[in-house]
């Protein structure tokens with residue numbers, strides 16, 4: 001069986017004061033190979049927790065994850081991760097960062113160089129390859145992070161708000177790049193984002209999660225990612241269904257946030 | 270109660286000393302402000318530079334607008350040397366900048382003796398004040414007429430001298446003849462008369478005490494002029510001090526620091542890594558490290574002397590201990606400070622534990638370790654000098670301690686300056702090394 005199966009996943013954090021937080025409850029997701037899933041949801045609904053479990057950094061309290069038929073037990077090179085920011089190795093140059101995965105595998109230097117050169121071309125950083133990563137702008141750093149992840153040829157790419165720290169324009173450009181890379185490489189991708197637009201533009205499938213306990217609230221299958229490939233993303237946004245879906249999801253999340261506020265502050269808005 | 274009283278007395282004494290320093294502090298601050306004003310006027314005359322800071326309208330409270338003014342630094346250092354030179358009569362300064370020096374040369378005064386029958390007679394006292402260590406000839410004088418006879422005396426500069434001028438007189442105290450005036454001014458026991466060259470007072474028993482003026486300058490034995498310190502440096506660099514050359518003294522101190530620090534780092538860094546990576550090690554060593562860290566290394570000197578004697582081993586153990594805890598703590602916080610997303614990224618890129626250690630944890634901890642090393646080197650340098658003050662055959666600290674026992678203030682000053690210069694150079698070197706070796710410091 002290929003693809004990623006998340007079955008009956010639950011996660012409970014026991015706090016030192018004796019109480020516990022149900023971060024995830026009975027989450028089921030089945031992803032085919034090559035699908036791009038965006039995950040939306042109000043803050044604290046367990047998106048990062050979900051991704052950390054898939055990556056293998058956390059063991060769930062219940063349920064299991066299978067990738068291509070075998071069970072996920074811990075972190076491995078088959079599941080690459082792109083973090084929001086600050087996960088590059090600042091003691092290495094751009095080239096060394098991108099070549100990190102192949103180097104860990106013990107790949108031969110010329111083979112590694114070929115891969116690195118190719119990926120730096122893809123993300124457009126060829127002329128910066130000898131630079132230190134802290135000399136690059138935020139957008140360039142995220143391109144390095146993407147290239148570093150791709151250099152390892154993972155089956156699944158997990159992204160936790162990879163574009164969250166970028167300014168709007170850079171972000172738009174990077175969305176185009178992610179879309180292009182996804183189509184070209186045919187990787188399975190889970191993308192967590194706070195931007196409804198981004199989730200709609202990039203996600204072939206979309207999950208909206210609800211908090212307390214973290215669970216899947218609604219699932220969508222979207223046409224925009226396919227439309228967006230090779231096209232100006234701004235054109236896609238003019239699609240009538242785009243605006244409609246966006247409004248629907250926005251008010252859904254808005255209501256959830258409202259409910260959380262009401263609950264924590266003890267007042268009714 | 271008595272303890273409180275004692276503390277109170279000490280406090281009062283300290284405060285009084287401080288109060289007496291206030292006028293000087295005010296003067297110093299006034300001078301700083303004055304030079305600032307002068308510099309501002311000078312700058313207005315020069316072509317104004319339109320850099321970013323000069324265009325800021327709000328500079329007060331803007332930390333980035335405050336940069337060290339190099340002119341002020343130069344003026345401040347020059348001023349220190351001028352002060353030093355002025356109050357030591359340095360030959361490097363033109364004479365008009367000198368504070369008034371002690372009286373040197375010949376002077377004289379007369380004294381009047383009144384005999385029991387009321388008869389008076391005058392005699393002259395010739396005074397020759399000469400610098401310490403200079404060859405001096407006695408003044409030849411004629412005894413003169415009358416029952417009071419002339420006298421002559423040589424006095425070393427900065428000293429005073431009791432002088433029984435009436436000892437050679439025909440009528441002395443035993444004849445009820447007493448000195449009643451000096452230079453025509455009446456003088457009684459306990460009183461004193463001001464002179465051009467100083468003053469003359471009379472003790473309760475009627476002996477004259479001659480005080481040539483000491484001026485405002487410091488006696489070389491307390492504070493030698495800069496050139497004396499420099500020539501002492503040249504001399505010691507050439508001939509050595511206490512059977513060792515200057516370079517041996519400094520070299521021994523440096524050697525101890527480097528060996529002690531290297532051993533401390535060699536043990537402390539792995540210890541810190543172990544504490545940062547394992548609960549058990551952290552639990553095991555936390556109490557020890559946290560207890561030993563606040564113990565000043567100097568407090569260990571007596572114990573180290575008891576256990577290891579005053580030889581090299583004892584000193585190196587001391588420096589090892591001084592560096593050990595600092596390095597362990599630096600390495601520990603370097604490891605704990607690694608951002609979890611970097612470790613996660615490395616794991617999901619397929620790195621093994623050993624690879625994470627080598628490619629993530631160690632490089633990530635290097636900036637912290639360098640900071641620790643800088644602190645440790647500073648502490649070691651201070652500790653070695655202090656340890657050598659207590660007991661050593663060679664070393665910078667031993668040099669100044671021995672010199673101070675013989676009142677060789679010039680050697681003490683020279684030693685202090687050299688110790689400062691070396692400490693400063695060590696820090697500069699460490700900073701430079703840090704720039705080269707961990708350029709990513711603070712860039713994560």
Ligand SMILES: Nc1ncnc2c1ncn2[C@@H]1O[C@H](COP(=O)(O)OP(=O)(O)OP(=O)(O)O)[C@@H](O)[C@H]1O
Pocket residue numbers: 013021023041042043044045046047048049050
């Ligand atoms: N290590 C932990 N210990 C205890 N509670 C945790 C831990 N990690 C997460 N939680 C809790 O689990 C819940 C989900 O957290 P998570 O970080 O997955 O949310 P998120 O959806 O990623 O939020 P955001 O959008 O703000 O990133 C939160 O209530 C959080 O407080």
Ligand SMILES: [Mg+2]
Pocket residue numbers: 047048049
């Ligand atoms: Mg999150």
